[in-house]
Amino acid sequence: MWSLLRKSKHSHAATDIWRWEVSGLHAHQSDRMLREPFALAISHTYKRRRVHELAKKIPSPPGASSVFGALKYSLLGKDSVSDRDDVEYILKNCLEKENVMRFFREIIGNAGIFAPVSTWIHRRKMLIPAFSPKIIKSFVSKQARQGLELSEQLEIDGRVGSGEFSIWPYINAYTLSSIAETALGVKLDALRDPNIPFLRAVQDVLCFIASRIVKVWLWSEFIYKFSNLHADVQTSKTSLYSLPDKIIKEKREALYNNNKMKNLREKQTIYGQGQDSNSFLDHLIMLSEEENRLTDEELREEILVMMLAGTDSSAVAIGYTLVLLAKYPVIQEKLYNDIKNHFGNSDRPLNSDDLMALEYLSRVVKESLRLFPPVPGITRKAGDKEVHLPSGIILPRETGIVVSIWGMNRDPKQWGPTADCFDPDRFSDKQTATYASFSLGPRNCIGYKYALQSVQIAVASIIRRYKVVGEPEKGSVPTIDSTFSIMMRAKDDFKIALEKRHN
Numbered sequence: 176m177w178s179l180l181r182k183s184k185h186s187h188a189a190t191d192i193w194r195w196e197v198s199g200l201h202a203h204q205s206d207r208m209l210r211e212p213f214a215l216a217i218s219h220t221y222k223r224r225r226v227h228e229l230a231k232k233i234p235s236p237p238g239a240s241s242v243f244g245a246l247k248y249s250l251l252g253k254d255s256v257s258d259r260d261d262v263e264y265i266l267k268n269c270l271e272k273e274n275v276m277r278f279f280r281e282i283i284g285n286a287g288i289f290a291p292v293s294t295w296i297h298r299r300k301m302l303i304p305a306f307s308p309k310i311i312k313s314f315v316s317k318q319a320r321q322g323l324e325l326s327e328q329l330e331i332d333g334r335v336g337s338g339e340f341s342i343w344p345y346i347n348a349y350t351l352s353s354i355a356e357t358a359l360g361v362k363l364d365a366l367r368d369p370n371i372p373f374l375r376a377v378q379d380v381l382c383f384i385a386s387r388i389v390k391v392w393l394w395s396e397f398i399y400k401f402s403n404l405h406a407d408v409q410t411s412k413t414s415l416y417s418l419p420d421k422i423i424k425e426k427r428e429a430l431y432n433n434n435k436m437k438n439l440r441e442k443q444t445i446y447g448q449g450q451d452s453n454s455f456l457d458h459l460i461m462l463s464e465e466e467n468r469l470t471d472e473e474l475r476e477e478i479l480v481m482m483l484a485g486t487d488s489s490a491v492a493i494g495y496t497l498v499l500l501a502k503y504p505v506i507q508e509k510l511y512n513d514i515k516n517h518f519g520n521s522d523r524p525l526n527s528d529d530l531m532a533l534e535y536l537s538r539v540v541k542e543s544l545r546l547f548p549p550v551p552g553i554t555r556k557a558g559d560k561e562v563h564l565p566s567g568i569i570l571p572r573e574t575g576i577v578v579s580i581w582g583m584n585r586d587p588k589q590w591g592p593t594a595d596c597f598d599p600d601r602f603s604d605k606q607t608a609t610y611a612s613f614s615l616g617p618r619n620c621i622g623y624k625y626a627l628q629s630v631q632i633a634v635a636s637i638i639r640r641y642k643v644v645g646e647p648e649k650g651s652v653p654t655i656d657s658t659f660s661i662m663m664r665a666k667d668d669f670k671i672a673l674e675k676r677h678n
């Protein structure tokens with residue numbers, strides 16, 4: 176079991192660096208502890224006396240002694256002292272992920288986001304060209320079509336002009352379909368059929384992983400193996416793997432048996448006739464062919480990671496942006512007028528030039544992601560040596576670290592006295608503050624350009640047609656009751672009302 180004992184001396188919103196331990200135990204060690212409690216506890220405490228010594232020098236806030244209380248403090252914590260240098264140092268130098276990632280690995284395998292550094296370096300190198308600006312740009316037309324389908328489906332389902340509803344299932348279906356089409360190259364119509372087995376499985380595994388993280392007794396492999404959750408995970412894994420495995424097999428066959436690699440290089444579509452760009456999978460097969468060939472299993476792992484990392488996170492970002500626009504009608508009108516002036520009376524689909532031109536849209540999305548980062552905190556782990564932070568704090572070796580993105584993004588030392596206010600115009604000037612929503616350093620979010628594009632397209636598609644209505648916020652500091660599982664999310668699943676715009 177883990178708990179957070181100490182908070183960094185120089186901690187503040189930006190550097191909520193916590194030590195994750197109970198008597199210095201790490202997760203895998205706690206399993207053994209269950210079996211051999213006393214002998215191990217004594218030997219372990221002795222071995223980790225340096226850890227305890229350093230921990231004592233890191234002050235704790237009141238209430239940080241329980242697992243959940245402390246986790247909440249660490250992710251959403253805010254107090255006075257600022258030290259972004261510490262955060263930047265950690266994110267650049269501590270690239271290993273915390274042991275909690277093993278829960279993801281059990282299902283997804285050793286793909287980039289969860290992998291140990293030794294595997295991650297090679298995979299990240301392979302992924303970088305697949306996320307080039309040119310490739311991301313080539314997805315705009317697909318995403319714009321899906322944005323249009325999203326706005327149409329809301330009307331078909333009678334959601335427009337009929338009071339408050341949760342927009343979550345719609346935006347989640349949009350991001351799922353969008354990532355399925357761009358990552359795998361298949362059109363899965365989640366908006367009309369949310370029960371496609373693969374899409375269900377993606378949602379299920381996210382819930383199962385979140386569930387195992389909070390049920391600390393299931394951290395023991397022994398107890399977990401006999402739990403219902405384990406059985407559910409095995410069933411979902413089969414559904415989760417079947418579609419990517421089938422597509423990978425078909426693409427490989429198309430590429431090698433029919434000798435179509437040349438065609439792929441010339442940007443023609445092998446799978447899914449009539450598409451105007453290749454999927455991430457196409458690019459990965461091609462890129463991995465040029466260097467070290469990824470096995471089918473490795474390809475599946477990377478594709479699944481994109482789907483898991485890119486679905487809920489982008490949907491959460493769309494949800495918060497819409498709720499904020501409902502709370503701030505003046506900002507919404509400014510955005511609407513900007514979009515209207517740009518498109519005039521045309522209802523043509525949005526393209527990449529439009530995205531470049533709609534500058535206020537990009538500011539609104541960025542500001543929403545700053546105040547409500549879908550991933551409010553990230554975990555890292557100190558290596559086998561102590562980490563000496565610029566502020567003078569020494570983190571014991573192998574310490575689990577939680578960095579609060581929420582705190583970084585709301586740090587008054589960086590963002591000034593209006594740090595908590597919703598003000599998209601703060602991005603009209605060049606910002607010197609550290610924007611952490613997609614993390615920093617070599618292990619940051621590789622999909623951030625894709626994500627911004629996808630969120631902007633969804634928001635523009637809705638705002639072009641509808642007015643988002645909700646209770647206006649009384650002040651400039653928005654409050655949205657939120658909960659945290661793997662992502663942060665509004666407790667009411669993003670309830671809004673929509674009214675049709677009449678030009």
Ligand code: HEM
Binds near residue numbers: 295614
């Ligand atoms: C608004 C949406 C998104 C947010 C807020 C977000 C945020 C993040 C964050 C905070 C990390 C962790 C970085 C770290 O540990 O330092 C991450 C990693 C990652 N994200 Fe995203 N992400 C989003 C969308 C996406 C999308 C759409 C994709 C793929 C198409 C994606 C792919 C990844 C991958 C592959 C990693 C692992 C990077 C690595 O370890 O090398 N993300 N993301």
